[in-house]
Amino acid sequence: MEPYLSFNIRQKHAIGSIYQNIKISSININKENKYNININNKANISATNFQYNRLTYSIKDQRVIDPWKGNVKFENNKNYNKISLDLEYKISYAMPKKGITFRAFGGFLLDNKALLDAYGFNMSDRSAGSGTSDYAYDNLYFGRTESYNTSDLLSRQIYTNQGGFKIYTPIANNQLWVASLNISADIPSPLPLRFFADIGTTEGLDARLSDIYKETTSFIYEAGVSFYIAKDVIEVYFPFIKSKPIEEYYNTNNLKFRDMIRFKFDISKMNPLKARNMLTER
Numbered sequence: 001m002e003p004y005l006s007f008n009i010r011q012k013h014a015i016g017s018i019y020q021n022i023k024i025s026s027i028n029i030n031k032e033n034k035y036n037i038n039i040n041n042k043a044n045i046s047a048t049n050f051q052y053n054r055l056t057y058s059i060k061d062q063r064v065i066d067p068w069k070g071n072v073k074f075e076n077n078k079n080y081n082k083i084s085l086d087l088e089y090k091i092s093y094a095m096p097k098k099g100i101t102f103r104a105f106g107g108f109l110l111d112n113k114a115l116l117d118a119y120g121f122n123m124s125d126r127s128a129g130s131g132t133s134d135y136a137y138d139n140l141y142f143g144r145t146e147s148y149n150t151s152d153l154l155s156r157q158i159y160t161n162q163g164g165f166k167i168y169t170p171i172a173n174n175q176l177w178v179a180s181l182n183i184s185a186d187i188p189s190p191l192p193l194r195f196f197a198d199i200g201t202t203e204g205l206d207a208r209l210s211d212i213y214k215e216t217t218s219f220i221y222e223a224g225v226s227f228y229i230a231k232d233v234i235e236v237y238f239p240f241i242k243s244k245p246i247e248e249y250y251n252t253n254n255l256k257f258r259d260m261i262r263f264k265f266d267i268s269k270m271n272p273l274k275a276r277n278m279l280t281e282r
Contacts, residue, residue, distance in 0.1 A: 002027045019059070026051060058070070068088060088103045100183065106178070122173040127173060167242060167246060170249070176204075192227060201218050201220070
Protein backbone atom coordinates (compact mmCIF):
# COMPACT_ATOMS: atom_id res chain seq x y z
CA MET A 1 0.00 0.00 0.00
CA GLU A 2 1.33 3.45 -0.95
CA PRO A 3 -0.80 6.46 0.00
CA TYR A 4 0.62 9.65 -1.49
CA LEU A 5 0.15 13.35 -2.14
CA SER A 6 1.16 14.73 -5.52
CA PHE A 7 1.56 18.41 -6.43
CA ASN A 8 2.05 19.64 -9.99
CA ILE A 9 3.92 22.92 -10.26
CA ARG A 10 2.15 25.28 -12.66
CA GLN A 11 4.08 26.34 -15.76
CA LYS A 12 4.64 30.01 -16.53
CA HIS A 13 3.44 29.49 -20.09
CA ALA A 14 0.40 27.39 -20.99
CA ILE A 15 2.11 25.87 -24.04
CA GLY A 16 5.36 25.11 -22.25
CA SER A 17 6.87 21.61 -22.36
CA ILE A 18 8.39 21.55 -18.88
CA TYR A 19 6.57 19.52 -16.23
CA GLN A 20 7.41 19.65 -12.50
CA ASN A 21 6.01 17.56 -9.68
CA ILE A 22 6.48 17.04 -5.95
CA LYS A 23 5.33 13.71 -4.51
CA ILE A 24 5.12 12.70 -0.85
CA SER A 25 4.46 9.01 -0.27
CA SER A 26 4.58 6.34 2.39
CA ILE A 27 5.04 2.69 1.43
CA ASN A 28 3.70 0.12 3.89
CA ILE A 29 4.67 -3.54 3.46
CA ASN A 30 3.70 -6.49 5.64
CA LYS A 31 5.98 -9.50 5.22
CA GLU A 32 4.71 -12.79 6.57
CA ASN A 33 7.25 -14.60 8.70
CA LYS A 34 7.72 -18.34 8.84
CA TYR A 35 4.99 -19.95 10.86
CA ASN A 36 4.95 -23.00 13.07
CA ILE A 37 2.35 -25.36 14.50
CA ASN A 38 1.86 -25.23 18.27
CA ILE A 39 0.84 -28.08 20.59
CA ASN A 40 -2.84 -27.42 19.85
CA ASN A 41 -2.25 -27.90 16.12
CA LYS A 42 -2.84 -24.21 15.49
CA ALA A 43 -0.62 -22.21 13.19
CA ASN A 44 1.26 -19.30 14.73
CA ILE A 45 1.64 -16.75 11.95
CA SER A 46 3.30 -13.40 12.42
CA ALA A 47 4.14 -10.55 10.09
CA THR A 48 6.72 -7.78 10.13
CA ASN A 49 5.75 -4.29 8.99
CA PHE A 50 8.12 -2.13 6.96
CA GLN A 51 7.44 1.52 6.22
CA TYR A 52 9.37 3.69 3.77
CA ASN A 53 8.73 7.43 3.49
CA ARG A 54 9.65 9.32 0.33
CA LEU A 55 9.83 12.88 -0.88
CA THR A 56 10.48 13.19 -4.62
CA TYR A 57 10.91 16.23 -6.83
CA SER A 58 10.66 15.48 -10.56
CA ILE A 59 11.18 17.67 -13.59
CA LYS A 60 11.09 16.88 -17.29
CA ASP A 61 11.04 18.65 -20.62
CA GLN A 62 8.73 16.72 -22.92
CA ARG A 63 9.88 18.45 -26.10
CA VAL A 64 10.15 16.23 -29.19
CA ILE A 65 13.81 17.09 -29.89
CA ASP A 66 16.43 16.54 -27.16
CA PRO A 67 14.07 15.77 -24.23
CA TRP A 68 15.46 15.56 -20.70
CA LYS A 69 14.30 14.69 -17.21
CA GLY A 70 15.54 14.35 -13.66
CA ASN A 71 14.53 13.75 -10.08
CA VAL A 72 15.80 14.15 -6.54
CA LYS A 73 14.53 11.61 -4.04
CA PHE A 74 14.81 11.53 -0.26
CA GLU A 75 13.82 8.29 1.50
CA ASN A 76 13.82 7.21 5.11
CA ASN A 77 12.44 4.83 7.69
CA LYS A 78 13.29 4.24 11.34
CA ASN A 79 16.67 2.72 10.43
CA TYR A 80 18.11 4.92 7.69
CA ASN A 81 18.03 8.05 5.54
CA LYS A 82 19.12 8.14 1.90
CA ILE A 83 19.13 10.60 -0.98
CA SER A 84 19.60 10.16 -4.72
CA LEU A 85 19.84 12.21 -7.91
CA ASP A 86 18.84 10.81 -11.33
CA LEU A 87 19.39 12.86 -14.53
CA GLU A 88 18.73 11.87 -18.15
CA TYR A 89 19.32 13.74 -21.43
CA LYS A 90 18.63 12.52 -24.97
CA ILE A 91 20.34 13.90 -28.08
CA SER A 92 17.92 13.22 -30.90
CA TYR A 93 18.87 11.93 -34.35
CA ALA A 94 17.21 13.14 -37.54
CA MET A 95 15.31 9.83 -37.50
CA PRO A 96 12.12 10.00 -35.40
CA LYS A 97 12.42 8.69 -31.80
CA LYS A 98 16.09 7.76 -32.28
CA GLY A 99 19.04 9.19 -30.41
CA ILE A 100 21.77 8.88 -27.79
CA THR A 101 20.65 8.93 -24.15
CA PHE A 102 22.97 9.92 -21.30
CA ARG A 103 21.95 9.09 -17.74
CA ALA A 104 23.81 10.07 -14.57
CA PHE A 105 22.97 8.65 -11.16
CA GLY A 106 24.26 9.35 -7.68
CA GLY A 107 22.98 7.94 -4.41
CA PHE A 108 24.15 8.31 -0.80
CA LEU A 109 23.06 6.37 2.30
CA LEU A 110 23.38 8.52 5.41
CA ASP A 111 23.45 5.62 7.90
CA ASN A 112 26.04 2.91 7.22
CA LYS A 113 24.48 0.50 9.73
CA ALA A 114 21.58 0.11 7.29
CA LEU A 115 23.92 -1.84 4.99
CA LEU A 116 23.34 -4.81 7.29
CA ASP A 117 19.71 -4.84 6.12
CA ALA A 118 20.68 -4.40 2.45
CA TYR A 119 19.36 -0.83 2.17
CA GLY A 120 22.47 0.35 0.35
CA PHE A 121 22.72 1.45 -3.27
CA ASN A 122 23.38 -1.06 -6.04
CA MET A 123 25.32 -0.91 -9.28
CA SER A 124 23.15 -3.70 -10.74
CA ASP A 125 19.91 -5.49 -9.91
CA ARG A 126 19.71 -8.92 -8.19
CA SER A 127 21.98 -10.62 -5.67
CA ALA A 128 23.33 -14.11 -5.17
CA GLY A 129 21.44 -14.68 -1.95
CA SER A 130 18.22 -12.68 -1.67
CA GLY A 131 16.90 -12.26 -5.20
CA THR A 132 15.94 -8.80 -6.38
CA SER A 133 17.23 -5.73 -4.55
CA ASP A 134 13.77 -4.11 -4.83
CA TYR A 135 12.98 -4.08 -1.08
CA ALA A 136 10.15 -1.51 -1.47
CA TYR A 137 8.33 -3.49 -4.17
CA ASP A 138 8.53 -0.65 -6.69
CA ASN A 139 8.77 -3.01 -9.67
CA LEU A 140 7.03 -6.15 -10.90
CA TYR A 141 9.05 -9.37 -11.29
CA PHE A 142 8.20 -12.81 -12.62
CA GLY A 143 10.54 -14.25 -9.98
CA ARG A 144 11.09 -11.67 -7.25
CA THR A 145 12.85 -14.01 -4.81
CA GLU A 146 14.88 -15.89 -7.42
CA SER A 147 18.57 -15.48 -6.60
CA TYR A 148 21.06 -14.85 -9.37
CA ASN A 149 21.32 -18.30 -10.92
CA THR A 150 22.79 -19.20 -14.29
CA SER A 151 20.21 -21.93 -14.92
CA ASP A 152 17.09 -19.99 -13.91
CA LEU A 153 15.53 -17.73 -16.55
CA LEU A 154 13.43 -15.83 -14.00
CA SER A 155 16.56 -14.70 -12.17
CA ARG A 156 17.73 -12.91 -15.33
CA GLN A 157 14.99 -10.28 -15.22
CA ILE A 158 16.37 -6.93 -14.08
CA TYR A 159 15.51 -3.26 -13.84
CA THR A 160 18.13 -0.71 -14.84
CA ASN A 161 17.65 1.80 -12.05
CA GLN A 162 20.23 3.07 -9.54
CA GLY A 163 23.68 2.21 -10.99
CA GLY A 164 22.08 0.93 -14.19
CA PHE A 165 24.54 -1.90 -14.95
CA LYS A 166 23.13 -4.78 -16.96
CA ILE A 167 25.70 -7.39 -15.96
CA TYR A 168 25.76 -8.81 -12.42
CA THR A 169 28.21 -6.81 -10.24
CA PRO A 170 28.34 -8.28 -6.71
CA ILE A 171 31.46 -6.32 -5.78
CA ALA A 172 29.57 -3.02 -6.24
CA ASN A 173 26.17 -3.77 -4.70
CA ASN A 174 24.69 -2.70 -1.34
CA GLN A 175 27.09 0.21 -0.91
CA LEU A 176 27.08 3.42 1.13
CA TRP A 177 27.19 5.47 -2.07
CA VAL A 178 27.12 4.80 -5.80
CA ALA A 179 27.82 7.03 -8.82
CA SER A 180 27.41 5.96 -12.44
CA LEU A 181 27.04 7.11 -16.03
CA ASN A 182 24.88 5.11 -18.47
CA ILE A 183 24.90 5.68 -22.24
CA SER A 184 22.45 4.13 -24.68
CA ALA A 185 22.72 4.80 -28.43
CA ASP A 186 20.11 3.77 -30.98
CA ILE A 187 21.47 2.31 -34.20
CA PRO A 188 20.34 4.78 -36.92
CA SER A 189 18.45 2.14 -38.87
CA PRO A 190 15.13 0.26 -38.64
CA LEU A 191 16.85 -2.53 -36.69
CA PRO A 192 15.67 -2.84 -33.05
CA LEU A 193 19.21 -2.64 -31.64
CA ARG A 194 21.03 -0.27 -29.33
CA PHE A 195 24.58 0.06 -28.08
CA PHE A 196 25.02 0.57 -24.36
CA ALA A 197 27.94 1.50 -22.13
CA ASP A 198 28.07 1.93 -18.35
CA ILE A 199 30.78 3.12 -15.99
CA GLY A 200 30.55 3.54 -12.24
CA THR A 201 32.21 3.61 -8.86
CA THR A 202 31.18 3.05 -5.25
CA GLU A 203 32.41 3.72 -1.74
CA GLY A 204 35.58 1.68 -1.09
CA LEU A 205 35.60 0.08 -4.55
CA ASP A 206 39.29 0.83 -5.12
CA ALA A 207 40.26 -0.97 -1.90
CA ARG A 208 38.10 -4.01 -2.69
CA LEU A 209 39.45 -4.28 -6.24
CA SER A 210 43.02 -4.01 -4.98
CA ASP A 211 42.47 -6.61 -2.25
CA ILE A 212 40.59 -9.19 -4.31
CA TYR A 213 41.79 -8.67 -7.89
CA LYS A 214 45.04 -6.71 -7.41
CA GLU A 215 43.60 -3.95 -9.59
CA THR A 216 44.57 -0.30 -9.06
CA THR A 217 41.39 1.39 -10.28
CA SER A 218 38.31 2.98 -8.76
CA PHE A 219 35.88 2.21 -11.59
CA ILE A 220 34.19 -0.71 -13.28
CA TYR A 221 32.61 -0.63 -16.73
CA GLU A 222 30.70 -2.64 -19.31
CA ALA A 223 29.49 -2.22 -22.90
CA GLY A 224 27.45 -4.21 -25.34
CA VAL A 225 24.39 -4.42 -27.55
CA SER A 226 20.73 -4.70 -26.61
CA PHE A 227 17.84 -6.05 -28.64
CA TYR A 228 14.38 -4.72 -27.88
CA ILE A 229 10.86 -5.80 -28.71
CA ALA A 230 9.41 -2.66 -27.12
CA LYS A 231 11.98 0.02 -26.28
CA ASP A 232 12.63 0.42 -22.53
CA VAL A 233 9.92 -2.16 -21.84
CA ILE A 234 11.12 -5.52 -23.23
CA GLU A 235 14.86 -5.54 -23.87
CA VAL A 236 17.64 -8.14 -23.83
CA TYR A 237 21.24 -7.14 -22.98
CA PHE A 238 24.40 -8.74 -24.40
CA PRO A 239 27.53 -7.37 -22.61
CA PHE A 240 30.49 -7.96 -24.93
CA ILE A 241 32.95 -5.70 -23.10
CA LYS A 242 33.54 -5.60 -19.35
CA SER A 243 36.23 -4.43 -16.94
CA LYS A 244 38.82 -6.91 -15.74
CA PRO A 245 37.40 -7.39 -12.19
CA ILE A 246 33.99 -8.32 -13.60
CA GLU A 247 35.61 -10.67 -16.11
CA GLU A 248 37.68 -12.33 -13.38
CA TYR A 249 34.56 -12.84 -11.25
CA TYR A 250 32.89 -14.74 -14.10
CA ASN A 251 36.03 -16.73 -14.90
CA THR A 252 36.55 -17.68 -11.24
CA ASN A 253 32.98 -18.98 -11.01
CA ASN A 254 33.21 -20.83 -14.35
CA LEU A 255 30.50 -18.66 -15.89
CA LYS A 256 30.16 -18.29 -19.65
CA PHE A 257 28.96 -15.49 -21.93
CA ARG A 258 25.42 -16.87 -21.90
CA ASP A 259 25.40 -16.43 -18.11
CA MET A 260 25.91 -12.68 -18.51
CA ILE A 261 22.84 -12.14 -20.72
CA ARG A 262 19.95 -10.54 -18.83
CA PHE A 263 16.68 -8.92 -19.79
CA LYS A 264 14.27 -6.17 -18.80
CA PHE A 265 10.50 -6.68 -18.79
CA ASP A 266 9.00 -3.52 -17.33
CA ILE A 267 5.34 -4.44 -17.04
CA SER A 268 4.40 -1.07 -15.53
CA LYS A 269 5.31 0.74 -18.76
CA MET A 270 3.07 -1.41 -20.92
CA ASN A 271 0.05 0.55 -22.16
CA PRO A 272 -2.59 -1.61 -23.92
CA LEU A 273 -3.85 1.46 -25.77
CA LYS A 274 -0.40 2.09 -27.24
CA ALA A 275 0.77 -1.53 -27.58
CA ARG A 276 0.87 -1.45 -31.37
CA ASN A 277 3.02 1.68 -31.46
CA MET A 278 5.34 0.31 -28.77
CA LEU A 279 5.88 -2.99 -30.58
CA THR A 280 6.44 -1.41 -33.99
CA GLU A 281 8.67 1.46 -32.86
CA ARG A 282 12.08 1.08 -34.43
